[in-house]
Amino acid sequence: MREAITVRAALRRAQAVLDNEQAAKRLLADCLEQTWGWVSLHHDNALDAHQQTRLDNWLARAQAGEPLAYVTGRMGFWTLDLQVTPDVLIPRPATETLVEQALILGGNSPQQVLDLGTGSGAIALALASERPQWQLVGTDTNPAALNIAKANARACEITNAQFVQGDWFGAVHGQRFNGIVCNPPYIDPADPAVADSVRGFEPHAALFSADAGLADLRHVITGAPAHLTAGGWLAVEHGYKQAGQAGPVGKLFADAGFAEVSTHKDLEGHPRVTTGRSPANHD
Ligand SMILES: C[S@@+](CC[C@H](N)C(=O)[O-])C[C@H]1O[C@@H](n2cnc3c(N)ncnc32)[C@H](O)[C@@H]1O
Structure with missing residues (x-):
């Protein structure tokens, strides 16, 4: 013994x-x-x-080299202690900037808010916990991720968030929301600077996107106006390395007809989140 x-x-x-x-x-x-x-x-x-x-x-x-969050199965995000498994991205502190901006844009009025690519449910649950008067819908293509998000909602006793499977807006066909948040995959698959602990352990469908990391951002930003109510808001997270994505993402917002487009820095000072409002009159 x-x-x-x-x-x-x-x-x-x-x-x-x-x-x-x-x-x-x-x-x-x-x-x-x-x-x-x-x-x-x-x-x-x-x-x-x-x-x-x-x-x-x-x-x-x-x-x-396995990330500690996967080893222990836990990760703190916002005020929540979340379960994480290798099926979901480990929520990052920088994503709290996206939560902060969404809370500012949505204010205190009751809102229907969509979290596209919810993973562990981190963003949807942080928003739902801060704004009990909001109704959150989190989506993902990965059913295993949705099971984690639902388990996290139960464990955190959050009842104003539901989770639906589907490919981006395919999960909410024909529905409109007051606000949309999205932290999509945005890393360039050719980026040599991705840490081994990230590339080797985190789900590639949560990390990498074609077209230098911009393909999913383009899809989400371009499709958002058709799923927003008049004056509705969109907030997305993006990368900042190398040439940076803030410029191309801002242009995608403008091309999609968004007003009040602005980019916000994360706590490390990197341009990380871009937001905008859908015009009051759109189709
Ligand atoms: C960067 S992770 C973000 C996870 C979580 N929202 C967060 O911030 O921690 C991107 C998420 O998008 C999901 N995803 C990837 N492609 C998708 C698609 N076509 N439709 C919906 N979700 C998708 C991934 O499964 C993953 O959970």
């Missing part, structure tokens, strides 16, 4: 692998199904055999 190790020793092992005290503490808390605070207060507790086996397994996966 293996000798039991203490929380203190487990933390030391996790830190040696992850080279980051906070990440080590987070991983150990999830592994022991305890809070961060509990880990700090119970350094002398012993791990049981099951916990020790799980820790070995998790640290081996982390050492092999």
